Amino acid sequence: MPDTGLLPDAARTAPVAAGEVVVIGLGYVGLPIALEAAAAGFAVTGFDLDPAAARVAEAAFHGRRGAGRLVATADPRGLPRAGTWLICVPTPLDAAGRPDLSLVTAALATCRAGLARGALVCLVSTCQPGATNGMCRAALERDGMVVGRDIFLAVSPERENPGATSPGPRATPRLLGAPDPVSLARAHAFWARIADRVIPVASAEIAECAKLLENTYRLVNIALIDELHRGFAALGVPTRAVVEAAATKPFGFAPFWPGAGAGGHCIPVDPAFLQMELARAGAASSLLAAAAEANRDRPARILAAVEQALGGTLAGRRVLVLGVTYKPDVPDLRGAAPAALLHALAARGAEALWHDPMAGPAPQALDGLRRVDDPAAEAVDAVILGTPQRGFDLARLAGLAPVVFDPFGLLPPDRRVRAV
Ligand SMILES: NC(=O)c1ccc[n+]([C@@H]2O[C@H](COP(=O)([O-])OP(=O)(O)OC[C@H]3O[C@@H](n4cnc5c(N)ncnc54)[C@H](O)[C@@H]3O)[C@@H](O)[C@H]2O)c1
Structure with missing residues (x-):
């Protein structure tokens, strides 16, 4: 020590x-x-x-x-x-x-x-x-x-x-x-x-603030790379290759990867504790607020892209979300972005299906939504990669629907695969 x-x-x-x-x-x-x-x-x-x-x-x-x-x-x-x-x-x-x-x-x-x-x-x-x-x-x-x-x-x-x-x-x-x-x-x-x-x-306050800084740093950077992922896609540049290249710099850069939105019990939550006290002190962070809002809106942005690709309406469409836990290889669905996405799909009249061998037998967060054990057995209009579980065969899953949405930048974009 x-x-x-x-x-x-x-x-x-x-x-x-x-x-x-x-x-x-x-x-x-x-x-x-x-x-x-x-x-x-x-x-x-x-x-x-x-x-x-x-x-x-x-x-x-x-x-x-x-x-x-x-x-x-x-x-x-x-x-x-x-x-x-x-x-x-x-x-x-x-x-x-x-x-x-x-x-x-x-x-x-x-x-x-x-x-x-x-x-x-x-x-x-x-x-x-x-x-x-x-x-x-x-x-x-x-x-x-x-x-x-x-x-x-x-x-x-x-x-x-x-x-x-x-x-x-x-x-x-x-x-x-x-x-x-x-x-x-x-x-x-x-x-x-x-x-x-x-x-x-x-001091106690240094320890408290350090913990909150750690997760605020992550939230802001995740929101940034999620937004830039859409931007790089618009430029026709693969985001992960960009991050990998930038990460070769031996100082001053930490890699963050795009996704469906940061979930769980810490990253979207802890910054609110910091912001509460900053606001009380008259020093609320607008950057933190923008990152929190961008992260909250991430599922809605993905939904909008799906809706647009399906001709402007989700009503009656069958959409499958692959991976629903808040991050890969854990069974935890607390604050999971794919769950928000599924509920939003259902609220727009889509038939929202999900597949995830990591999720427990009957996750409460997905009450009322249909689980699919074999995604290949379902005819669906669109697939969204919600969480890339380690066991997924991504290349195979990408072939499951006429249009596939990849918020993670893991699949090579083509006619069918869209970066969101
Ligand atoms: N889970 C993580 O990875 C993680 C990481 C860093 C920090 N934290 C923080 O650690 C704290 C605990 O998180 P967690 O993930 O272990 O929560 P958890 O929900 O997994 O477990 C908390 C347990 O506390 C129990 N509990 C609630 N109120 C209680 C009370 N008054 N008396 C006795 N038991 C009570 C609950 O029944 C539950 O079993 C939170 O502040 C969280 O933000 C969590």
């Missing part, structure tokens, strides 16, 4: 927080951290409001016992007075697209109920700048305990990239910020046992 000079000397010799850890929220983020903490020798209690998630965690715990102990529960009354509490609950947007922090508030109430003097609470969920020092501190100090003196508070935003290639919590470098040096030292002693590299930063 680089010596950033932020940890007091005491931190290097500080005893690790007492061996009990509570992980609140056992989803994509909380479960792997709970497993890693147990492997590191902690006694871990996973808590999830959803008994099904607690059961899944319990099964995972049994399969992978480490040096420590692991239990999962959906009953907050069963939680120990642990030395370390990790908040790993969702931070989605509400129906109006505004950050919804109600689950973090509920998780803080759970911490408060079991918090002993000397305990550390660490926010792992993605929140707005100021959340740690603001809402978290206010909730935890409500009973008269003071952060930095009686209890300790830190933020270590999750940077995990779920999927088969995920490096996992140990290998992903952890940012760590805290309102005071003692909290930072306490949190560092904990995380240094879970992750190979912990990077302390000078």
Whole structure:
């Protein structure tokens, strides 16, 4: 670990927080951290409001016992007075697209109920700048305990990239910020046992903003390359070849690839947390707003291209979307652009069909839409590549309809294949 000079000397010799850890929220983020903490020798209690998630965690715990102990529960009354509490609950947007922090508030109430003097609470969920020092501190100090003196508070935003290639919590470098040096030292002693590299930063706000910058950077660049993909297509230049060529520059360029629109629970969501605070400070980012809007509109733009190619109407047309998860090789449909596309097709009167071996048996996000097991057995008017799953034979799939739309630039454009 680089010596950033932020940890007091005491931190290097500080005893690790007492061996009990509570992980609140056992989803994509909380479960792997709970497993890693147990492997590191902690006694871990996973808590999830959803008994099904607690059961899944319990099964995972049994399969992978480490040096420590692991239990999962959906009953907050069963939680120990642990030395370390990790908040790993969702931070989605509400129906109006505004950050919804109600689950973090509920998780803080759970911490408060079991918090002993000397305990550390660490926010792992993605929140707005100021959340740690603001809402978290206010909730935890409500009973008269003071952060930095009686209890300790830190933020270590999750940077995990779920999927088969995920490096996992140990290998992903952890940012760590805290309102005071003692909290930072306490949190560092904990995380240094879970992750190979912990990077302390000078404030909680730096850690919060860094996490949001990472995904805002991705959203803006994805929106840019999606737009340029249409532009390069209009120029008759293959986008992926352009990106590959640009990526040979050894500095100052990071490649982004076109697609059907960034989905999932992070890239389209996290920038809204940053924008909320920027707006509150009178410094909203117009570039971020334009990127968010372009990304939201991406399915509608694809739809418009399909409609135009099919003679100006989608009513009665059969359109097949290949790949529906929010990115390749994961089963997750949260915020998936192909799902938005399918619903929009159906709303315009098209018969919207989908095919995706990666999606679970009956994804709720696609309720009412027809799944197709063998795309070659369907006569359709158009095919749209929604998500290029690794198992797809793209050359074969491109031959399934008189017109094929490829938002990814993976198929060589020809009379039939359109870049959108
Ligand atoms: N999934 C990712 O790849 C990823 C990556 C980086 C950051 N994050 C962030 O991490 C946080 C967690 O995301 P996730 O993907 O793990 O969510 P998730 O939906 O997979 O899991 C969250 C779990 O928390 C539970 N929960 C909700 N409220 C609770 C409460 N009050 N008490 C106890 N349990 C509660 C839910 O039942 C669910 O099982 C979010 O802020 C997210 O933005 C996620």
